[in-house]
Amino acid sequence: MDETGRVEQYIRGVLRHLYLRDEYRRRVADDLRSHIAEAVQKKPVDEVLKDMGHPRKIAAEIMETYEDDYEKMGFLNAIAYAQHVRDFNVKSRARVGGWPLVHVATGYSESGERNVAKGIIAVGDTAIGVVAMGPVSVGVIAVGALAAGILAFGAVAVGLLAALGAVAASVVASVGSVAVSGGFAFGAVALARFYAMGAYARALYYIGAYGESTIVPIWMRSLSEGLGTRAIPFVVILSVLGFVLGLVPLVVLQLRALGKNGRGIR
Amino acid sequence: MTGPDKELLRGTLELIVLSIIARQRSYGYSIINTIKQQTEGRIELKEGSLYPVLYRLEDAGAIESVWHHPEGRGVPRKYYRITPEGKKRLAQLRKExxxxxxxxTALIEGGSKDG
Structure with a gap:
């Protein structure tokens, strides 16, 4: 690899660990490029890069300054950085009704308390907000491994209006491998007060592999006939969808933290 | 001899960097070298510590940057120079x-007298 290639590789190494908006990443890349170009006038490039230390250390020093500054990081970078450092707590300056517009919080605080994300958009190990995402999330719209909200999506989802997940429970409508609802349940195992469809279905009105109630509403009949033999795969797909949605905050963000590869900023 | 404590240095970096830029327009590499030379190598500033200070000062309007692209094979440099706002900030930091x-000093000397 030639000298320019080695320098660019080094800069990419720094950017890979820099969880800042592109504007700042570009500034750092430009300054590093200029700094190294200056330094190689006096000694070989390998020596210059060695003196500068591991790219991760440069990035870590910069991040130490900015890790409380949501505005410099932006939403996705803040989440990715939270995955990277684990103990993290940052809020946007913008607030709505006393709550931060965005709050990302994971791990523990300096005093050893668990960080809880509370914001209009809340992301964290435990998240409470209008839109809450995290392993444990509570919100109007909650997405997480354990999600509770008006609309809940998760491995285990509990929703007031609707729940979608591997195990889904709600007042109005649930869809999942195991779906329990006061109104409508659709799942491999579907239990509801009024309407249930599934392999094993029990409700006032139900259609299942093992039979159906004597009076079935027309819409249920149409839905059942429309789905036909696809009913079970349909349930499985929806359940998996709910499960995957619940894991989105974990998986996607983890991948982002791992896969940040210093997008060729020049 | 060792350099100053990292936290102590961090708390005074803005003052140090602004003072250097106030004396003459400077670029990142030259600021690091100036600090190293003037402290006889006792303070070696890393790029990761310098850049955030420069960006913070620039964002606050205390300094401004201009890229200089020399003709031929010269190295492009980003020069920083102090602004009127920066001069006020520097005066305030110096006073502080x-x-x-x-x-x-009064606390230390008072302590040694008592001791």
Whole structure:
């Protein structure tokens, strides 16, 4: 690899660990490029890069300054950085009704308390907000491994209006491998007060592999006939969808933290 | 001899960098070298510590940067120069620093007298 290639590789190494908006990443890349170009006038490039230390250390020093500054990081970078450092707590300056517009919080605080994300958009190990995402999330719209909200999506989802997940429970409508609802349940195992469809279905009105109630509403009949033999795969797909949605905050963000590869900023 | 404590240095970096830029327009590499030379190698600033200070000062309007692209094979440099706002900021930081040194000195000397 030639000298320019080695320098660019080094800069990419720094950017890979820099969880800042592109504007700042570009500034750092430009300054590093200029700094190294200056330094190689006096000694070989390998020596210059060695003196500068591991790219991760440069990035870590910069991040130490900015890790409380949501505005410099932006939403996705803040989440990715939270995955990277684990103990993290940052809020946007913008607030709505006393709550931060965005709050990302994971791990523990300096005093050893668990960080809880509370914001209009809340992301964290435990998240409470209008839109809450995290392993444990509570919100109007909650997405997480354990999600509770008006609309809940998760491995285990509990929703007031609707729940979608591997195990889904709600007042109005649930869809999942195991779906329990006061109104409508659709799942491999579907239990509801009024309407249930599934392999094993029990409700006032139900259609299942093992039979159906004597009076079935027309819409249920149409839905059942429309789905036909696809009913079970349909349930499985929806359940998996709910499960995957619940894991989105974990998986996607983890991948982002791992896969940040210093997008060729020049 | 060792350099100053990292936290102590961090707390005074803005003052140090602004003072250097106030004396003459400077670029990142030259600021690092100036600090190293003037402190006889006792303070070696890393790029990761310098850049955030420069960006913070620039974002606050205390300094401004201009890229200089020399003709031929010369190295492009980003020069920083102090602004009128920066001069006010520097005066304030200097005053705070001298006050702080005076207070800490009084505390230290008072302590040694008592001891």
């Amino acid at each position: 620093w001298h006050d702080y040194v005076r207070l800490v």
